[in-house]
Amino acid sequence: MIDVKATLGGAEERMEMAAMFLEESLNRVRAGRANVAILDGVRVNSYGSMVPLNQVANVSCPDARTIAIRPWDKKAIRDIEKAIMDSDVGITPENNGEIIRLGIPQPTEERRKDLVKQCNKIGEKAKVEVRNVRGEIKDKLKKAIKDGLSEDNEKDAELELQKIHDKYIKKLDELLAAKTKEIMTV
Numbered sequence: 001m002i003d004v005k006a007t008l009g010g011a012e013e014r015m016e017m018a019a020m021f022l023e024e025s026l027n028r029v030r031a032g033r034a035n036v037a038i039l040d041g042v043r044v045n046s047y048g049s050m051v052p053l054n055q056v057a058n059v060s061c062p063d064a065r066t067i068a069i070r071p072w073d074k075k076a077i078r079d080i081e082k083a084i085m086d087s088d089v090g091i092t093p094e095n096n097g098e099i100i101r102l103g104i105p106q107p108t109e110e111r112r113k114d115l116v117k118q119c120n121k122i123g124e125k126a127k128v129e130v131r132n133v134r135g136e137i138k139d140k141l142k143k144a145i146k147d148g149l150s151e152d153n154e155k156d157a158e159l160e161l162q163k164i165h166d167k168y169i170k171k172l173d174e175l176l177a178a179k180t181k182e183i184m185t186v
């Protein structure tokens with residue numbers, strides 16, 4: 001027989017993963033402010049292996065429009081610049097021999113609207129995942145009735161599942177609203 005608590009716990013865990021995915025994805029979207037998270041996907045060729053940028057350099061934001069990258073090994077400057085140019089960051093690095101600077105341009109109104117659309121697409125993927133989890137668990141509960149789960153327990157579990165679903169959809173909406181506000185703020 002199905003363990004309803006464990007099933008609902010697993011569903012909540014998967015919905016939490018969708019929320020974490022959305023949060024990480026939104027952090028990578030460049031909103032006009034300097035944010036070191038936009039460099040999380042950058043991999044640098046260091047001594048023959050591809051490693052994350054933060055393992056070969058100190059990455060910081062000295063002000064709202066600049067990201068400073070100070071390599072631990074000065075010879076790595078070329079490799080870091082190449083990695084940034086090859087990535088989808090879309091910013092041209094400038095270096096003075098010691099520090100690489102990325103100037104974050106102020107996005108235009110049109111660009112900000114595109115970024116909001118991009119965020120909404122990512123958000124919709126996360127919402128679809130939450131809905132898929134709800135659907136799968138509902139099917140599991142329906143099948144569990146045949147295996148001996150009472151209809152009352154199934155209905156209670158379904159109500160609890162809907163509450164969990166609503167909680168995570170609300171959380172995803174809040175994350176999207178916060179990112180939209182951040183992007184649209186000039």
